[in-house]
Amino acid sequence: MGTEERKRREKEKRRELIIDAAEEVIRKKGFESMTMDDVAEETELSKGTLYLYFKNKSAIYLGLAERGSRLLNRRFAKVLTIDKPGLQLIRQMGEEYLDFVREQPIYFHAFIYYESIQDLEFLQSDPIAKRCEENARENHSYITRALQIGMQDGSIDDSYDAKQLAVMIWASSRGLVQVAYLKNSGHHSALLDDIELDIESMFKSFIHLLGEGMAKKE
Amino acid sequence: MGTEERKRREKEKRRELIIDAAEEVIRKKGFESMTMDDVAEETELSKGTLYLYFKNKSAIYLGLAERGSRLLNRRFAKVLTIDKPGLQLIRQMGEEYLDFVREQPIYFHAFIYYESIQDLEFLQSDPIAKRCEENARENHSYITRALQIGMQDGSIDDSYDAKQLAVMIWASSRGLVQVAYLKNSGHHSALLDDIELDIESMFKSFIHLLGEGMAKKE
DNA sequence: CAATATAATGACTATCAGTCACTTTGTGAA
DNA sequence: TTCACAAAGTGACTGATAGTCATTATATTG
Structure with a gap:
């Protein structure tokens, strides 16, 4: 039965x-x-x-992180279905990431929480933690895929290692996105207020900068 | 008396x-x-x-963040005394940041803590929080200064806004450095282990990438 | 329907941030 | 030096909350 x-x-x-x-x-x-x-x-x-x-309160937070990373992956997977140059896809993924954090800041907070966990035993035994890990891996694979597409269509310099570049893009975007998160959530920062910057345009500018760096030189 | x-x-x-x-x-x-x-x-x-x-436990953590940001600023200030092209200075600051986190991870953890504080009342009333804010501002000014130097000596594209670019560099480096921190501290990540990447070289590569993006095009 | 397994409960314990009535130490005037 | 008062220091206590477990309720099955 x-x-x-x-x-x-x-x-x-x-x-x-x-x-x-x-x-x-x-x-x-x-x-x-x-x-x-x-x-x-x-x-x-x-x-x-x-x-x-x-198992404990941490596990609930982890559950949130798992759900969040699943949702983020869904967005990234969708981007990959678009028929555009690789560099454009990377750009689009950046936009999606930013939107995600703005629309669902709780999940981003859960990511931060997840990263703060130091208890190896817990991280390795808990099945949800395992899935978080898998989701991170999947996320990385989407970025890598977009980069590979770009390397083939010539929009991205293929002298870089795609996997390593993916980590760099992921990590640096994370930093930018975190600023967006800080501005949205309570954490007031006069520095960020002062510099007349809406995050949107800064993020665009950053992706442009990365694009310049990654673009194939003749 | x-x-x-x-x-x-x-x-x-x-x-x-x-x-x-x-x-x-x-x-x-x-x-x-x-x-x-x-x-x-x-x-x-x-x-x-x-x-x-x-005032409370938070204030002690904040004290750590304040001390940490002071120490980091000292490093950055030192870099500015070197007589090299601006782009090199930015590179050097990146190295310093990475070293800092490796040598004094506790302070970086305190930075993360500081950013997680949402209590506006506390952030605005506590004098240590104020100093953290000032230190962040000072830090930003060092990066901006290096960029301006680079724009004058022609190593950095002056069509960017230096202040905004400084925020971008600060935020994105933070993301990279955080990966270094995660690897060092307990948080095991199979993804990071798999990709054969020592952070050192990835960070160098990232700064190179940024450099390409910021470099003046003819 | 009885016996047994599974799920649910909430009172209880342990830990820890933060408080406050009380004690000790320092200061300055007589 | 001595006394009165202020400032600094103390630790037992309170309240909040994560996590446990003996007990009760519900579901399953022979």
Whole structure:
């Protein structure tokens, strides 16, 4: 009988509901202020039950990061279906990343949280952490793919190593996007206010700069 | 009598000692695991006394960020004294940043912490937070200065806005440097391991890429 | 329907940030 | 030097909250 299977699916569904609730609580109270009691109330479960579905609070945050990285990957995958030069695809992915952070800042916060986890044991044993890792890998592969396309169509200098370049683009964009995140979320910074910069145009400018650097020289 | 002044200095000294202790505790136990009791023990003060010098635990972390940003600024200021083309100076600052994070990862962690603070009230009232802000501004001015030098000596394309470009360089480098930090600190990432990349060379490559992008075209 | 397994519960414990009534130390006037 | 007062220091206490576990409720199955 498919009881076994049904149970597994129901458990997965419940996990998703708990993550939904966590998202809702964070929307109301902020990321760091979320408590397990809040999530319990929001889900209408008891606190103890939460721990049947998630090892600890970290695991819930990780669940958010996993969901976020999945959503981001979906956007990137879509970009790859567009028929344009590789360099354009990279540009488009940058735009998507920025939009993503603006529309769903909670997930970006969860990424930051994920990266702050130092507990190796936890990172290697938890299946959600594993999926985060896989998602990061998938994300990297999309960027690499776009670069390879660009190298073939001549829009990107093929003397670079695509995989390494992908890491560079990913990491540096992350830095830029984080600035966007900081501006959006509470963290006020007079420096950023002063410099008359809407992030949008700065990001465009940055991608242009990268493009210049990557472009094939004659 | 200079009693007033002496007291002020002693208070400042004590604050520094507490930050020293916090650093030591973090070295032993990790950033997030530091407790006020730990710091109290390390300083051989009572917990209550800590609160006479720091409003709360956040303020101690902030103290670390302030110290860190001061040290980083010192490095950047030094670079500016070198007589080389602007583009070279930017390159050198990148190297310094990377070294800094490798040698003093605790401060970089404190930067991340600082950025995660959302409490506007606290950020605007706390004098240490103010100094962090000032340090960030100073840091930005060093990068801007190097860019301006580069624009004058022709090593950097002067069609960019120096201030805006400085933010872009700062933010993107931050992303790269963070990868270095992740590799060093506990956070294991199979993705980063797989791609045969020592950060050193990737960072060099990135600065080269930026350089290409910023370089004056004929 | 009874026996057993699985899921859910919430009172409880441990930890830790932050407080405050009390004690100790320092200062300056008599 | 001594006393009164102020400033600095203390640690037991409180409140919040992550995580546990003995107990209860529900589902499954022979």
